[in-house]
Amino acid sequence: MEDFQLLFYIISLFAGVASITLAVFINIGHTKKALKYFIGLDVSLFIIQSMIALNLYIARTNSTVAFLSIISDSMDVLGTSFSTFFGLLFIHALLGKRVSKIKQILILIITAFQLIAITICYMNTGLSILKYIGQASLITVITYEALMVITNYHEITDKELKHASRIFSIITLSFLPFLALEYICSEVDIFKNSQVFKLLSLPTYFFIINIGTLIWSYTYFNTPAYIAENKLTEYFIKKYCITNKESEIIELTLTGLTYKQIAESLFISPKTVDNHVQSIYKKLKVTNKIQLSNLIHSKEQ
Numbered sequence: 001m002e003d004f005q006l007l008f009y010i011i012s013l014f015a016g017v018a019s020i021t022l023a024v025f026i027n028i029g030h031t032k033k034a035l036k037y038f039i040g041l042d043v044s045l046f047i048i049q050s051m052i053a054l055n056l057y058i059a060r061t062n063s064t065v066a067f068l069s070i071i072s073d074s075m076d077v078l079g080t081s082f083s084t085f086f087g088l089l090f091i092h093a094l095l096g097k098r099v100s101k102i103k104q105i106l107i108l109i110i111t112a113f114q115l116i117a118i119t120i121c122y123m124n125t126g127l128s129i130l131k132y133i134g135q136a137s138l139i140t141v142i143t144y145e146a147l148m149v150i151t152n153y154h155e156i157t158d159k160e161l162k163h164a165s166r167i168f169s170i171i172t173l174s175f176l177p178f179l180a181l182e183y184i185c186s187e188v189d190i191f192k193n194s195q196v197f198k199l200l201s202l203p204t205y206f207f208i209i210n211i212g213t214l215i216w217s218y219t220y221f222n223t224p225a226y227i228a229e230n231k232l233t234e235y236f237i238k239k240y241c242i243t244n245k246e247s248e249i250i251e252l253t254l255t256g257l258t259y260k261q262i263a264e265s266l267f268i269s270p271k272t273v274d275n276h277v278q279s280i281y282k283k284l285k286v287t288n289k290i291q292l293s294n295l296i297h298s299k300e301q
Helices: 002-029 033-061 066-094 101-123 126-152 160-187 195-200 202-221 234-239 244-254 259-266 270-284 289-296
Strands: none
Touching: 002 033, 002 202, 033 066, 033 202, 066 101, 101 126, 126 160, 160 202, 202 234, 244 259, 244 270, 244 289, 259 270, 270 289
16 A cells, blocks of 8 residues: 555656646746735645655665655655745636735745754744644645635636636545544554545545646636736737727726726726726626626636
8 A cells, every 4th residue: 555655656746846847837928916826825736746756665675774864855845835935826826816914914924934844843843733733734735725715716717717616626625634633643543544535635636736736727727918018919919809988997997096087097087988998898808897807817827
């Protein structure tokens, strides 16, 4: 069973490499903010998987090489903290949500805490409680990300993104109890000797996620951005058949101006602005400013 578990991780790692490689090549042709964060998150998760696979190898071979343990510990520190950092930024960018200054500070604090706490734990084994706190914070972050998708689900207008968000949220929430138990199973007799449980938790989760992201990154990210430097791209304008006047109204709307202010800025009547807005909503299949903003910023350069 241990050999099968290690093999499962190796296969998952190959899928992870493929997902990262594909995302990097897509980013070269179609640069997007969300895609950059996705690559960072994908690399972080790959580091965590590599760490677990290395630990399985060490246990399987009864290796006493100190260097391998140092590498494993470093992977745990970097993988955990960076997955939090890039994961939170990615989920906001994916949903087209702006990250406020306060949220930016909180993300940095959580990342720094995980990095420092787990590092101290490995340097002083008597403070193992810090590792569990760091891992608990990671589970909390994953839960927050899944709930953020769920609570903003009705604002997602892109059908492909909406479908993928639903699937990934269901998968993550379904595996969350297993992921949480994975961190404490070494302390609980009923779990620590269960090879089936160990196989059904992290290995299976990472394998499904890697295969899913490999397919999804190609179908969703492999298109040009919708907006760059606060200007709508030609790709977006042509895709949705947006007129010059509609383009101006969308760009001004995204700056936070009211319809009255837009009318004054473009020297047209508020009624004309409203007519253009209704036409824009119909073309983009959105119903309000929030959905409009989320749709465009979800594929921002």
